[in-house]
Amino acid sequence: MTQSETPATRRSPFTRRADRGGPRATVRQLIPYLLEHRGVIAVVIVLSLLLAAASLAQPLVVSRVISVVEASEPLGGLVWLLVGLVVAQGLLSGYQHYLLQRTGEGVVLTSRRQLIARILHLPIAEFDTRRTGDLVSRVGSDTTLLRAVLTQGGVEAIGGIVTFVGAIIAMAIIDPVLLGLTVLVVAVALGTAGLLSLRIRDASRQAQERVGALAAAVERSISSVRTIRAAGATEREIAATTEEAEGAWKMGVKVAKISALVVPVAGIAMQVSFLVVLGVGGYRVASGAITVANLVAFILFLFMMIMPLGQVLGAFMAINQALGALGRIQEILDLPDEDAGDRALAPLAIMVGPANETVLPHAPAIEFDDVSFAYARTRPNDPADPGNASPDAFAPEPDVTDRQHVLRDVSFRVPRGQRVALVGPSGAGKSTILSLIERFYDPSVGSVRLGGLDLRSLDRAELRAQIGYVEQDAPVLAGTIRDNLLLGSPNADDAQCEHVLRAVNLGAVLERDPAGLDAQVGEDGIMLSGGERQRLAIARALLAAPPILLLDESTSSLDGVNERMMREAIDAVAAGRTLLVIAHRLSTVIDSDRIVVLDQGRVIGEGTHGELVETVPLYRELAEHQLLV
Numbered sequence: 362m363t364q365s366e367t368p369a370t371r372r373s374p375f376t377r378r379a380d381r382g383g384p385r386a387t388v389r390q391l392i393p394y395l396l397e398h399r400g401v402i403a404v405v406i407v408l409s410l411l412l413a414a415a416s417l418a419q420p421l422v423v424s425r426v427i428s429v430v431e432a433s434e435p436l437g438g439l440v441w442l443l444v445g446l447v448v449a450q451g452l453l454s455g456y457q458h459y460l461l462q463r464t465g466e467g468v469v470l471t472s473r474r475q476l477i478a479r480i481l482h483l484p485i486a487e488f489d490t491r492r493t494g495d496l497v498s499r500v501g502s503d504t505t506l507l508r509a510v511l512t513q514g515g516v517e518a519i520g521g522i523v524t525f526v527g528a529i530i531a532m533a534i535i536d537p538v539l540l541g542l543t544v545l546v547v548a549v550a551l552g553t554a555g556l557l558s559l560r561i562r563d564a565s566r567q568a569q570e571r572v573g574a575l576a577a578a579v580e581r582s583i584s585s586v587r588t589i590r591a592a593g594a595t596e597r598e599i600a601a602t603t604e605e606a607e608g609a610w611k612m613g614v615k616v617a618k619i620s621a622l623v624v625p626v627a628g629i630a631m632q633v634s635f636l637v638v639l640g641v642g643g644y645r646v647a648s649g650a651i652t653v654a655n656l657v658a659f660i661l662f663l664f665m666m667i668m669p670l671g672q673v674l675g676a677f678m679a680i681n682q683a684l685g686a687l688g689r690i691q692e693i694l695d696l697p698d699e700d701a702g703d704r705a706l707a708p709l710a711i712m713v714g715p716a717n718e719t720v721l722p723h724a725p726a727i728e729f730d731d732v733s734f735a736y737a738r739t740r741p742n743d744p745a746d747p748g749n750a751s752p753d754a755f756a757p758e759p760d761v762t763d764r765q766h767v768l769r770d771v772s773f774r775v776p777r778g779q780r781v782a783l784v785g786p787s788g789a790g791k792s793t794i795l796s797l798i799e800r801f802y803d804p805s806v807g808s809v810r811l812g813g814l815d816l817r818s819l820d821r822a823e824l825r826a827q828i829g830y831v832e833q834d835a836p837v838l839a840g841t842i843r844d845n846l847l848l849g850s851p852n853a854d855d856a857q858c859e860h861v862l863r864a865v866n867l868g869a870v871l872e873r874d875p876a877g878l879d880a881q882v883g884e885d886g887i888m889l890s891g892g893e894r895q896r897l898a899i900a901r902a903l904l905a906a907p908p909i910l911l912l913d914e915s916t917s918s919l920d921g922v923n924e925r926m927m928r929e930a931i932d933a934v935a936a937g938r939t940l941l942v943i944a945h946r947l948s949t950v951i952d953s954d955r956i957v958v959l960d961q962g963r964v965i966g967e968g969t970h971g972e973l974v975e976t977v978p979l980y981r982e983l984a985e986h987q988l989l990v
């Protein structure tokens with residue numbers, strides 16, 4: 362999947378290089394996460410040093426106890442000193458453990474915060490090519506692996522190094538010959554283990570990618586559960602999702618295999634060196650080169666030397682694992698914000714005043730001027746790599762030919778305060794026009810203007826504050842009716858909420874549930890009918906009282922009553938504002954000021970209903986089909 366960059370394939374902000382190795386992170390990228398907690402980490406390091414001192418003191422005290430016992434002298438406070446050292450060590454390490462876990466959670470929180478903020482600011486085009494579940498998994502699962510950098514020995518290893526060096530010095534003083542032998546055995550074994558654990562980084566990243574693919578598959582299955590049930594595809598969907606779970610399991614096992622190789626190699630190092638010390642040390646005691654007390658102290662120091670090595674190795678593995686996950690996190694954090702690269706912004710306030718007046722009085726509210734637009738084309742997942750749901754599997758085609766344009770030379774105007782309808786067959790590009798007005802995408806050619814100003818020169822947030830947008834599908838969010846209404850107008854009171862609900866003929870939903878505004882609407886508003894969902898979304902837009910409203914009418918067939926309610930709702934929202942509505946039923950737009958007819962991305966006619974019936978055959982056909990002429 363590797364793709365070389367040539368001038369012909371110069372990348373747009375949405376293009377990603379599809380490296381075979383996937384996104385990688387370096388230790389340098391990990392450091393800022395740790396620096397944020399430098400105070401606590403400093404405390405932990407001090408605790409590690411104290412713990413190291415407490416450990417190093419113990420063999421010396423033990424050796425002294427043996428010598429005292431051998432010489433039949435009184436022990437005095439030596440035993441209490443030893444007990445004190447052990448208890449202090451226990452308490453300090455408990456506190457250190459808590460601090461590390463807490464800081465680990467802090468690192469996870471920081472990365473989650475950053476990811477959530479970045480994801481919600483990504484350009485809309487990113488969501489066209491990425492799988493929701495994979496993004497969710499990066500926030501939920503990948504971030505947790507960063508915790509291990511702190512909790513699996515990373516910071517304690519610093520104290521461990523002191524213990525290690527102290528133990529080596531003590532052993533060198535006791536018996537340099539024995540030390541030489543020990544270091545040789547340990548170095549060989551640990552070198553091998555270190556090399557092995559380097560492989561954990563890639564394996565861990567792949568494992569996380571599989572978890573991402575699994576999350577995406579589960580998300581797909583759950584969000585489409587009704588369709589899947591109705592299609593009798595439950596078992597096939599279970600099999601497909603389970604296959605993703607097995608993919609994640611396989612990669613998890615691969616990580617386990619690598620760490621399973623590392624752990625015994627480290628264990629062998631310890632055992633062999635212990636046996637060497639015991640054998641050679643015993644011989645040296647017999648030959649009078651060292652005393653029994655010294656040999657015991659040497660063996661205790663040996664343990665102290667090996668233990669931190671285990672810690673360092675554990676930390677090394679954890680860091681490599683975390684870097685695998687950090688690569689996936691960083692990949693999202695490195696994406697540009699929606700606003701990245703915007704030109705200097707004109708304040709909208711000069712254009713649309715509180716009473717809807719403008720310094721450009723003759724400019725229309727919305728104007729499309731020779732606009733052509735193509736979506737960044739994506740290619741599907743590589744079938745040879747079924748679990749690969751990583752964004753690298755997608756890469757927009759570099760050249761956009763006319764064939765791929767979904768809008769071509771589109772020009773039309775929506776005069777201020779008027780009601781304009783867009784009609785045309787499915788796929789004609791109607792919803793795309795609304796997306797361009799919301800600046801979810803920018804036109805490839807031409808310009809879209811609001812009050813005479815090119816949208817690209819306006820601040821997105823201010824622009825959107827002027828526009829109410831009612832999407833065609835699933836415009837209701839899980840939560841209560843109130844949550845839905847307050848989404849765009851958090852300060853509205855109950856009376857205002859109830860007023861807009863009644864304006865769109867939704868007063869009945871308040872009465873039918875005793876919870877009223879606090880009634881739950883379920884995931885995607887499933888507890889409401891299609892018509893009610895659409896009208897709730899209109900009520901939400903209405904509450905914000907925007908001067909311009911874009912309405913993508915629901916395609917679901919509405920019965921007579923609902924259709925009337927919808928027409929009344931549209932009349933209610935049209936009063937005193939500019940309205941651009943995509944109509945699937947001509948009856949809802951027949952009395953619009955203007956109707957723009959689109960076909961295959963082109964404007965093929967514009968006028969009133971009466972004019973279009975006469976002049977545009979496609980419109981006449983639509984009207985005849987809907988029994989209007």
Ligand SMILES: Nc1ncnc2c1ncn2[C@@H]1O[C@H](COP(=O)(O)OP(=O)(O)OP(=O)(O)O)[C@@H](O)[C@H]1O
Nearest residue numbers: 489736737767785786787788789790791792793794
């Ligand atoms: N996010 C997207 N990425 C790629 N192509 C898209 C995207 N959204 C729409 N398209 C394509 O653009 C074309 C126009 O789609 P659009 O949704 O604007 O049509 P429409 O007229 O609103 O259709 P309908 O009446 O069925 O809602 C279609 O061919 C569609 O496949």
